[in-house]
Amino acid sequence: MNSTQTDLRKIFLFSLYLFCSFTFAEAEEVEPGTYRDLTKALQDPLDVRVLDLNGQKLKTLPKEIEQLKNLQELYLSDNQLKTLSNEIGKLKNLQSLDLSDNQLKTLPKEIEQLKNLQELYLNDNQLTTLPNEIDQLKKLQQLNLSNNQLKTLPKEIRQLQNLQELYLNYN
Incomplete structure (x- = not known):
């Protein structure tokens, strides 16, 4: 050459x-309405439909999250969350919530306020129990509880009539 x-x-x-x-x-x-930065999302909170905070080393859920009234999808996977604040219950339009790969041991009872939730990913945490209020998630179709420390489930889980997929492996 x-x-x-x-x-x-x-x-x-x-x-x-x-x-x-x-x-x-x-x-x-x-896509419009999709954000990967909470500060930018809070500049126009009613525009936010999808918030992807995966892998941002969050230790707590920022209180400002409650301002995102039209939020439909929230991705919080691969963070360092040990607890979930009550503000989660204020996200009334939430349809998909990904909390996988964190350090959660319990969920707040305010989870019951997520009446439009269809998908809930809690796999790869340290959950030992679920709140009885889980039965209020009437639209829930998919629930992933794999890789936790669950020994039993609340009997209320039977009330989830729309549940199509339930993952419980490695508990």
């Missing part, structure tokens, strides 16, 4: 790298 071909090859590879970088950056843009 002569030096001209080598130079052309380098230019081509660099161009390909730039193209891929821009394409990836565009893919990182999120």
Whole structure:
């Protein structure tokens, strides 16, 4: 290969790298109403539909979360949450809640206020019990409780008529 071909090859590879970088950056843009930063989300709280705070080393759920009245999906996976504050109950429009891979031992009874919740991911925590109020989640379709420390479930869980998927492995 002569030096001209080598130079052309380098230019081509660099161009390909730039193209891929821009394409990836565009893919990182999120849908309107979707946020990955709570501070930005709080600038227009009623616009927020999806909040992804996965992997942000959160130790507590920020109280300001209650301002997100139209929030439908909340992703809090892979943090360091040991407890869940009562503010969670104020998210009346929440349909999907991912609390997997945290350090939760219990859930607040305010979880019962999430009447529109359809998906609840609690896998990979340290849950030993569930609140009896779980039966108030009438729209719940999927509940993942895998990899916890549950020995029993509240009998109220039978009241979840719309529950289609229940994961209990490794308890």
